[in-house]
Amino acid sequence: GAVVSQHPSWVICKSGTSVKIECRSLDFQATTMFWYRQFPKQSLMLMATSNEGSKATYEQGVEKDKFLINHASLTLSTLTVTSAHPEDSSFYICSAKQGGSYNEQFFGPGTRLTVL
Amino acid sequence: ILNVEQSPQSLHVQEGDSTNFTCSFPSSNFYALHWYRWETAKSPEALFVMTLNGDEKKKGRISATLNTKEGYSYLYIKGSQPEDSATYLCAFNTGTASKLTFGTGTRLQVTL
Numbered sequence: 001g002a003v004v005s006q007h008p009s010w011v012i013c014k015s016g017t018s019v020k021i022e023c024r025s026l027d028f029q030a031t032t033m034f035w036y037r038q039f040p041k042q043s044l045m046l047m048a049t050s051n052e053g054s055k056a057t058y059e060q061g062v063e064k065d066k067f068l069i070n071h072a073s074l075t076l077s078t079l080t081v082t083s084a085h086p087e088d089s090s091f092y093i094c095s096a097k098q099g100g101s102y103n104e105q106f107f108g109p110g111t112r113l114t115v116l
Numbered sequence: 117i118l119n120v121e122q123s124p125q126s127l128h129v130q131e132g133d134s135t136n137f138t139c140s141f142p143s144s145n146f147y148a149l150h151w152y153r154w155e156t157a158k159s160p161e162a163l164f165v166m167t168l169n170g171d172e173k174k175k176g177r178i179s180a181t182l183n184t185k186e187g188y189s190y191l192y193i194k195g196s197q198p199e200d201s202a203t204y205l206c207a208f209n210t211g212t213a214s215k216l217t218f219g220t221g222t223r224l225q226v227t228l
């Protein structure tokens with residue numbers, strides 16, 4: 001149980017284009033999903049918290065107009081990187097909270113984004 | 117800013133060796149400490165959620181201890197196997213609605 005999928009697993013795009021990444025909870029309903037970014041040799045950094053049916057909460061320094069998050073259902077959240085630039089190249093990974101205590105999160109496998 | 121540190125950064129052991137690594141976190145406002153195992157090209161897998169000072173949890177050959185007063189947790193692997201090769205992450209949170217703050221991980225490689 002508690003499986004989270006993420007698509008695509010990797011994507012290469014041209015500078016200026018937009019890229020959408022999907023995060024799905026396959027066998028549970030997730031009221032809250034999280035989006036993280038990881039740069040080489042650094043820790044997972046939370047970008048935003050996404051609650052179903054409401055606006056995402058972004059961490060300090062994360063541009064909400066650049067990283068659009070939509071959590072339209074209890075099993076799907078999407079992250080759209082708008083007008084991507086080479087500095088947005090990174091590893092993006094989502095997680096979903098099943099409910100209950102201690103903020104236990106279940107992760108997708110991540111998406112490697114390369115912007116040329 | 118919460119600082120979670122893990123050591124060592126990487127570790128290379130032989131099959132059958134036992135090993136351990138450390139996660140250090142702020143000792144104030146503790147709520148829970150999470151351990152994950154992350155194999156290449158897979159999703160991070162939750163190993164343990166540690167909540168009480170003195171807690172010790174075990175899953176097969178892997179166990180973890182927690183000291184909230186001094187702000188550290190140890191992860192132990194007994195009789196390492198090649199399939200234990202992965203990055204082990206710890207994450208700290210200060211409340212049920214708080215975010216997880218991750219360390220940079222310990223990368224373990226187990227060779228025959």
